[in-house]
Amino acid sequence: MKIREVMKLQRKVLGITQQDLADMSEVAISAIKQIESGKGNPSLSTVEKIMDILGMEVKYEICQTV
Template structure:
């Protein structure tokens, strides 16, 4: 995925958001990847997205790189515009041994 792709048309944006929601529900997408995808759907650069969501560029870069330790408040600030919020999710059950 390009670093700063142009803002997708509404139909493509909806498809990308549906894919994001499904990937999150299935536990297939990390927080870092989810935040990066949200920013790409918005068509904004890191500085623009950070300013829009009220967080620092440094915090956004750390989150997108997987090196950040964001608070729930920061994650909610990022995700709320996409119809998401931070929360607990069930862990995958351990595999059964025969």
Template sequence: MDLHQLGVVIKQRRQRLRIRQNDLADLAGVGLRTVIAIETGVANPSFETLSKIGDVLGLELTLTIKS
């Protein structure tokens, strides 16, 4: 999944749960600009940041290492 697709999934889930961007940022302990950048596909977030957002949204993250 590329960064754009990731952002779309996060945005759609947030909207389905009727959570505003600033509320997601507060609940996940990340900055509002970070949430916006992730949703628009311009950020390259750490796994830790994605994990925090995923926890709030009820999303399971899987790490795949390609060799």
């Protein structure tokens, strides 16, 4: 799943609106809408704020190719 799909699904599971998520995460509603529609390109800090509100965490993985 893509981050936008996970975000939208978890938001709906929690029963919160896009506006609620924007208010709680202090991220603009327009940014929330863009992310969920796949048109946004959020910064990592924005994603972390949103995921924190949704009760999720961002996992970083670094892969090295030979």
